[in-house]
Amino acid sequence: MAGTLHVEELDDRVVVTLRRPEFRNAINAPMVRELHEVCGMLEAQPRLLLLTGDGGTFAAGADIAELRERGRDQALQGINSRLFDRIARLPLPTVAAVDGYALGGGAELAYACDLRIASPTAVFGNPEPGLGILAAAGACWRLRDLVGASVAKQVLLAGRRLGADDACRLGLVAEVVPAGELLKRAHALLDRMARSGALALRLTKLVADAPGGHPVTDDLAQAILFEADDKRSRMDAFLAGERR
Numbered sequence: 755m756a757g758t759l760h761v762e763e764l765d766d767r768v769v770v771t772l773r774r775p776e777f778r779n780a781i782n783a784p785m786v787r788e789l790h791e792v793c794g795m796l797e798a799q800p801r802l803l804l805l806t807g808d809g810g811t812f813a814a815g816a817d818i819a820e821l822r823e824r825g826r827d828q829a830l831q832g833i834n835s836r837l838f839d840r841i842a843r844l845p846l847p848t849v850a851a852v853d854g855y856a857l858g859g860g861a862e863l864a865y866a867c868d869l870r871i872a873s874p875t876a877v878f879g880n881p882e883p884g885l886g887i888l889a890a891a892g893a894c895w896r897l898r899d900l901v902g903a904s905v906a907k908q909v910l911l912a913g914r915r916l917g918a919d920d921a922c923r924l925g926l927v928a929e930v931v932p933a934g935e936l937l938k939r940a941h942a943l944l945d946r947m948a949r950s951g952a953l954a955l956r957l958t959k960l961v962a963d964a965p966g967g968h969p970v971t972d973d974l975a976q977a978i979l980f981e982a983d984d985k986r987s988r989m990d991a992f993l994a995g996e997r998r
């Protein structure tokens with residue numbers, strides 16, 4: 755795929771690199787369109803997703819030149835929020851590998867992924883109020899879910915930026931690894947997930963993301979998995995002494 759993304763398709767995963775380094779990978783309309791195409795691809799053929807940024811930045815936010823020209827109607831279209839919701843709802847797990855800045859919409863894109871790992875230079879922040887707007891593509895609720903209301907409000911209201919170590923301590927990122935090893939570690943995380951049953955992962959993600967308590971949903975998802983050959987062959991393998 756040419757344009758603002760580099761997309762590498764593998765058997766069990768797709769690796770997407772945001773690539774507008776001269777604009778610090780700011781998310782503009784073509785990038786939104788291309789990320790929707792990636793979502794369409796992953797909905798049609800579910801695979802894991804690794805999302806990263808080119809040139810030592812994850813993404814410096816929505817493109818401010820475009821934002822400046824948007825009015826009420828564009829805000830109501832939810833241009834970024836709908837994209838990030840679609841990414842959050844992708845069938846199989848997603849990992850953001852964050853090197854450098856993940857600000858504004860860039861941070862919200864990382865928050866919409868299931869897991870995040872970071873390099874030591876990673877910085878998460880939501881400076882939107884400084885531009886006279888709010889972080890309307892998920893930060894106001896996803897960040898609270900990820901790090902709790904107190905820290906989320908420090909980021910959203912007081913401009914706190916979370917560096918890699920803080921992000922790791924708070925559980926926002928799974929681990930901090932040298933920039934040169936970031937993609938290798940992200941792939942190792944995906945390898946670990948790829949060894950699990952794809953349908954089991956898919957249903958676990960659906961159930962884990964369902965709001966509130968939902969024992970009936972859990973039981974129904976389990977009922978589907980209990981009838982699958984994959985469960986029997988994995989359990990047979992365990993009982994025969996195989997360890998994955």
Ligand code: COA
Nearest residue numbers: 776777778780814815816817818819855857858859881882
């Ligand atoms: N939208 C549009 N352009 C952006 C951008 C964004 N979100 N972030 C960076 N750019 C552009 C800059 O305007 C600059 O363009 P120029 O070379 O034509 O002047 C170029 O990318 C490089 O940015 P610069 O600020 O010089 O790089 P830096 O390495 O010194 O700083 C950041 C990097 C990310 C700290 C800084 O660019 C920044 O604060 N960006 C905006 C973050 C933000 O407020 N995001 C929320 C948007 S809602």
